[in-house]
Every structure is written in structure tokens, then in C-alpha cells.
Amino acid sequence: MSKDKDSAPTGRLLRAPENFLSPEDVKTVFREARDGRRHFLRQAFAAASAGAAASLAAAQANPVGGEGDSNILELPEHSRGLGKPVVSDGYGRPSRYESNVQRRQSPGLTQTTQASVSFAPLQSLFGIVTPSGLHFERHHQGWWDIDPSKHRLMVNGSDERMLKKPMVFNLDEIMRLPSVSRFHFIECGANTGMEWGNVAVPTCQYSHGMISCSEFTGVPLKVLLDMCGADWKRGRFVLAEGADGSSMTRTIPRDLIDSGEVLVAYGQNGEMLRPEQGYPLRLVVPGVQGVSWVKYLRRIELGDQPYGTKDEVIHYIDLMPDGLHRQYSSLQEVKSVVTTPSGGQVLLDKGYYNISGLAWSGRGRVKKVDVSVDGGRNWRVARLEGPVMSKCLTRFNIDWVWDGKPSLVQSRATDETGHVQATYAQLRGVRGSRSIYHNNAIQTWLVQESGEVKNVQLA
Ligand SMILES: Nc1nc2c(c(=O)[nH]1)N[C@H]1C(S)=C(S)[C@@H](COP(=O)(O)O)O[C@H]1N2
Ligand SMILES: [Mo]
Numbered sequence: 001m002s003k004d005k006d007s008a009p010t011g012r013l014l015r016a017p018e019n020f021l022s023p024e025d026v027k028t029v030f031r032e033a034r035d036g037r038r039h040f041l042r043q044a045f046a047a048a049s050a051g052a053a054a055s056l057a058a059a060q061a062n063p064v065g066g067e068g069d070s071n072i073l074e075l076p077e078h079s080r081g082l083g084k085p086v087v088s089d090g091y092g093r094p095s096r097y098e099s100n101v102q103r104r105q106s107p108g109l110t111q112t113t114q115a116s117v118s119f120a121p122l123q124s125l126f127g128i129v130t131p132s133g134l135h136f137e138r139h140h141q142g143w144w145d146i147d148p149s150k151h152r153l154m155v156n157g158s159d160e161r162m163l164k165k166p167m168v169f170n171l172d173e174i175m176r177l178p179s180v181s182r183f184h185f186i187e188c189g190a191n192t193g194m195e196w197g198n199v200a201v202p203t204c205q206y207s208h209g210m211i212s213c214s215e216f217t218g219v220p221l222k223v224l225l226d227m228c229g230a231d232w233k234r235g236r237f238v239l240a241e242g243a244d245g246s247s248m249t250r251t252i253p254r255d256l257i258d259s260g261e262v263l264v265a266y267g268q269n270g271e272m273l274r275p276e277q278g279y280p281l282r283l284v285v286p287g288v289q290g291v292s293w294v295k296y297l298r299r300i301e302l303g304d305q306p307y308g309t310k311d312e313v314i315h316y317i318d319l320m321p322d323g324l325h326r327q328y329s330s331l332q333e334v335k336s337v338v339t340t341p342s343g344g345q346v347l348l349d350k351g352y353y354n355i356s357g358l359a360w361s362g363r364g365r366v367k368k369v370d371v372s373v374d375g376g377r378n379w380r381v382a383r384l385e386g387p388v389m390s391k392c393l394t395r396f397n398i399d400w401v402w403d404g405k406p407s408l409v410q411s412r413a414t415d416e417t418g419h420v421q422a423t424y425a426q427l428r429g430v431r432g433s434r435s436i437y438h439n440n441a442i443q444t445w446l447v448q449e450s451g452e453v454k455n456v457q458l459a
Pocket of ligand 2: 138290291
């Protein structure tokens with residue numbers, strides 16, 4: 001690296017690691033570009049692997065017009081004119097150039113758009129937080145924008161001995177209580193459910209996009225129950241009930257509540273919950289399948305046995321190969337997916353790529369993610385980007401130089417309890433292939449010679 005800081009075009013390039021173009025190279029790129037000889041630029045893309053990023057930055061920092069235009073002093077409009085005023089849009093929104101980044105419905109998956117799903121665009125997201133407007137949606141009976149001043153949460157016992165003082169809270173009363181904020185993923189138990197029998201969808205948005213991750217803010221459910229004089233000798237299960245027409249009802253076992261992890265939440269990513277996510281109140285049940293995260297939460301009941309409601313005895317249970325169902329399989333087991341490269345994407349050329357993806361476990365922290373580019377024959381350990389939090393998405397990255405040959409890209413996560421993701425063959429060996437819920441098999445993406453990436457399953 002040159003010590004001559006002033007001669008480098010941007011601070012970014014100066015801080016670049018050794019394998020990026022040197023400031024000398026960058027100057028050459030500039031000179032060549034100005035002289036109208038762009039071939040150096042192209043060579044730089046092909047030659048330096050990570051250097052490609054630097055030459056791209058250089059090209060952008062130097063806004064020369066089209067091919068052959070040699071006037072380096074012709075600045076773009078945004079460098080000369082007056083920009084837009086502040087508060088031109090009281091609630092900011094993404095660049096118009098990002099308008100293809102959207103949650104989407106899977107065509108033909110559901111008959112109505114009320115009892116339906118929209119999938120988060122995992123392939124377009126960075127880090128671990130899902131922007132609230134891109135959070136996946138799962139509604140059984142459509143969503144509502146409920147007037148918070150009229151919303152109430154009732155806390156009662158299944159009989160008068162269970163809880164001394166049943167109470168009805170309004171939102172103000174809940175929001176003045178001590179709050180906590182925590183990052184957690186929420187995954188629908190049916191995520192990846194279409195892939196049990198065979199490859200069914202083209203992209204990771206549809207194969208894995210029923211997961212999102214937010215910072216949730218709210219009051220531990222235990223605090224509310226204690227305020228109401230819960231008798232913890234008798235009370236062993238809680239029933240949570242939603243206010244929408246689906247009457248979503250789920251049993252939450254006592255040990256989850258005791259840990260203080262279960263929240264009655266009103267906040268999501270620094271603002272109030274979005275209406276689609278249950279505004280103004282939802283239950284947050286870290287590690288447990290999405291259906292237990294009851295939205296539009298209106299009632300909590302403390303009882304002494306599991307409630308066995310329609311949403312837990314008929315749905316969200318695992319069909320086994322012998323035709324029987326498992327009872328209460330609510331935990332989201334360890335899982336991961338490579339989001340770049342993933343189905344539907346196209347690699348531009350051989351050379352360097354940052355393989356990136358997401359890993360998570362309903363049992364706690366992600367301990368390790370292995371990545372293979374040869375269908376599971378060889379594995380390398382990926383970098384986990386911190387902080388690695390419990391029952392939260394974890395971003396992993398690993399370097400890869402693609403040789404241009406067909407490649408089978410996979411990730412395999414291990415959590416802190418030692419659980420490891422299984423292959424499809426192993427998982428089907430136990431669970432069969434007719435199930436819907438809790439598919440946490442290792443995902444495979446085939447990078448074809450053309451650079452196009454396809455969803456595949458290995459036998
Ligand atoms: N009241 C209510 N709560 C609900 C649902 C619902 O339809 N109504 N859907 C459940 C299901 S199946 C899932 S996966 C999650 C989805 O949460 P999201 O829409 O915020 O992503 O909410 C759960 N809570
Ligand atoms: Mo769900």
C-alpha cells in the first residue's frame with residue numbers, strides 16, 4: 001500500500017486490504033479510463049479477484065460518460081444541482097432503484113389472499129435484521145390495522161384459584177411497565193414445507209422466506225402474570241388468543257415463560273409493530289414456530305394443562321411416514337441457507353465471490369456453519385458475523401473463487417446444543433416425504449456453467 005494518501009481517489013480504497021488494487025493501480029485505471037482505453041478496467045475485473053470491487057469503486061468515483069467519452073470533468077446532475085429538501089417524505093422509503101426488493105406471494109399456493117403467505121426476499125437482505133416492510137406475513141384470516149386506543153389485553157385464570165387478580169390492560173398500561181428489547185427470528189413451521197417431496201420452488205425467497213428477524217420490544221409475559229397474582233404451583237400452561245377472525249389460540253408451556261423470554265411485544269425494529277405483524281400487541285415466543293407468536297393478542301389465560309386447541313391438534317404437527325402425527329413439535333430446529341449465490345441468481349463470471357447466508361436455531365446460539373461447494377464432499381468453516389445471539393439469525397460468510405465449473409453449494413449449521421442439520425436423505429429416512437412442517441434439511445444450490453443458479457436436491 002502506498003503511503004501517499006492524498007493521491008488515492010477515495011478513503012475507501014485506502015483502507016482496502018492488500019489484495020485490492022493498490023493506489024498505483026487505481027491511478028492507472030483512472031488514466032486509462034480518461035484516455036478512453038477501458039480495456040485495463042476489464043482486465044482488472046478479470047485479474048484481481050477481490051480487486052474487482054475496487055476497480056468498480058474507482059469507475060464510480062470517476063463519472064466518465066459512455067464508452068469513448070473522455071471528458072472527466074462532466075459531473076452528473078447530483079454533483080452539481082440542489083438536492084431535495086428535508087422531510088419531503090415524512091416517513092423515508094428505499095431508493096426507487098430498489099423497487100424489485102419486495103415480499104412476494106407464491107403463485108397458486110393459496111386460494112385467497114387473506115389466508116395466505118408473503119415471503120421475505122432473503123436473497124436481497126444483508127446482516128440479520130429484516131426491514132419491517134419486508135417481514136414475511138402469514139395470516140389465517142387477513143390482517144387488520146387495529147385502533148390501539150380501543151385494544152385491550154385480558155389476563156385471567158382457567159379458574160379463580162389459578163390467578164388471584166384477573167386484569168384488563170390497555171396499551172398505555174402495558175407501555176408504562178419495565179420493557180426489554182431483544183433480537184429474535186420468527187419462522188413459520190411450514191417454512192420450506194413445499195420441498196418435502198421434491199424441488200418445488202425456484203428461489204430462496206420461496207424456499208426459506210417464511211423467516212424474519214427483528215428487535216422486539218415489550219414486557220415479559222411473566223411480569224404481567226405476576227402482577228395478576230399467578231399461582232405458579234397450579235399454573236403450568238398459558239393460552240394465548242388473538243383478536244382477528246381466525247381466533248388464533250396456542251398453548252405456551254410454563255418453562256418458556258419462566259425464563260422471561262416470552263414477551264408481550266408492541267415494538268419492532270425501533271417503532272411500533274407493523275399492522276401485518278399484529279399491531280398493537282403480539283406474543284414473542286423465541287425459538288418456537290411462528291404460529292405461537294399470536295398477533296393482535298387480546299387474551300392470556302393461565303391453566304394447569306395444555307389446551308389442545310384447533311391450531312395445535314389439527315395443524316402445525318408433523319405427519320410421520322406411518323400416518324401418525326407427532327404431538328406439539330413446536331421448536332424450530334437448527335437450520336441455514338445460503339442466500340448468495342442462490343436460486344434465480346446469475347454469477348457474472350468465474351472468480352471471487354463472497355458466499356453469504358443465514359443460520360439459526362430455536363434451541364439457542366448457532367455454534368458453527370460449514371459450507372460446501374461440491375455437494376457435501378468437502379466442507380469449510382464459515383465466518384460467523386457477530387454478535388451471535390440466542391434464537392436469532394446469524395449471518396455467515398466465506399470466500400470462494402469459482403472456477404466456472406458446475407458447483408453444488410450447501411451450508412450446514414450446528415447449534416450450541418450440538419444439533420446439526422441433516423441431509424434430505426437422512427431427514428426423509430425418519431420423517432418421510434409427505435410432511436409439511438419443520439423441514440430443516442441442508443439446502444443445495446446448483447451453480448451451472450452458464451452462471452445460472454438452480455434449486456436442486458441431492459439423493
Ligand atoms: N392472530 C393471529 N396470530 C397469528 C397468525 C394469525 O393468522 N392470526 N398467524 C400465525 C402464523 S401461522 C405465523 S407463521 C406468524 C406469522 O407472523 P408474521 O405475519 O408477523 O410474519 O403469526 C402467527 N400468529
Ligand atoms: Mo405459520
